[in-house]
Amino acid sequence: WAIAWSTSFFGYAMSVRYPSDAWLLFVFGPFVGGALVTAIVEGRPGLAAFFGRMARWRVGLRWYAVAVLLPPALRLAALGLNVLSGAAIAPDARWPGPPDLLAESLVLSALIAVAEEPGFRGFALPRxxxxxSALAASLVLGALHTVWHLPLLVAGEESPVIVPIIVAGAVVITWLFNHAGGSVLVVMLLHASVDLWVGVFDRLFAPADAAAQTAWLAVAYVASALGLVWRAGPELGRRPGG
Structure with missing residues (x-):
């Protein structure tokens, strides 16, 4: 964790001082930290398991569907609640076309998912x-993930409302991880979908209503996490001995 956080914090600090897209490579801190510690502590067998979770694709199709569709579904729910509470979609709002999504959001989202999830869910979560319990592990990892976002929170680039989204999201991801047989590949797909839709929905509102949209998104995530705990219990679908 120290390797992941210090590497990424250094990259963020340097990007502020010397703006360049090259510093984006430092988001691979969790990946590098997880792989390095695994190699030192567990050797080749550990690395085989680490990369094996990333390549585990033989899971039910429904879990791929959950990974792709759950994030936009939660954002649509937040959008509906936002509009019902009085927010108005900006007159000049537009959905990005496929070229925009492919050239910018999709590539960047996939990059960040690959950079982060092997460390968070491939290394940290199994330990x-x-x-x-799966719930306790999720809450601990959610807290660590919040610290990961601390530079952006301190700099004002992210709202504090993102904290309950991160923590509740950790519960949702653990539930998916358990049901997908520990597949980090499926989790990376979900993470990419989460990031992909940020730029789509946030641009639909004026700044004040966009802030309310984020707050409603937090409500949607927390409600989803509570619903999963109520339905699946504190083990979030983990099989005995898993």
């Missing part, structure tokens, strides 16, 4: 699940 946090040892001796803890």
């Amino acid at each position: 946090l699940l040892e001796g803890r």
Whole structure:
């Protein structure tokens, strides 16, 4: 974790001082940290398991569907609640066309997902699940993920409302991770979908209503997490001995 956070914080600090897209490579801190510690502690067998989780694609199609469709579904729910509470879609709002999504959002979202999730869910989550309930492991990882976003929060580039989204999202991701047989590939797909739709929905509103949209999104995530805990229990679908 120290490797991941210090590497990424350094990249962020340098990007502020010397703006360049090259500093984006430092978001690979979790990936590098997870792989490096695994190699040192567990050697080749550990690395085989680490990369094996990233390549685990033989899971049910419904879990791929959940990974792709759940993030936009939650944003649509937040949009509906936002509009019902009085927000108005900006007159000049437009949905980005496929070229915009492919050239910018999709590529960037996939890059960030690959950079982060092998460390968070491929390395940290299996270890946090040892001796803890899946819910407890999720809350711990959600707190660590919040610290990961701390530079952006301090700089004012992200709203504090993102904190409950991150923590509740950790519960949702653990639930998916458990049902997808520990597939980090499916989790990366969900993470990419989460990031992909940020630029789509946020641009639909004026700044004040966009802030309300984020708040309603937090409500949607927390409600989803609570619903999963109520339905699946504190183990979030983890099989005995898993």
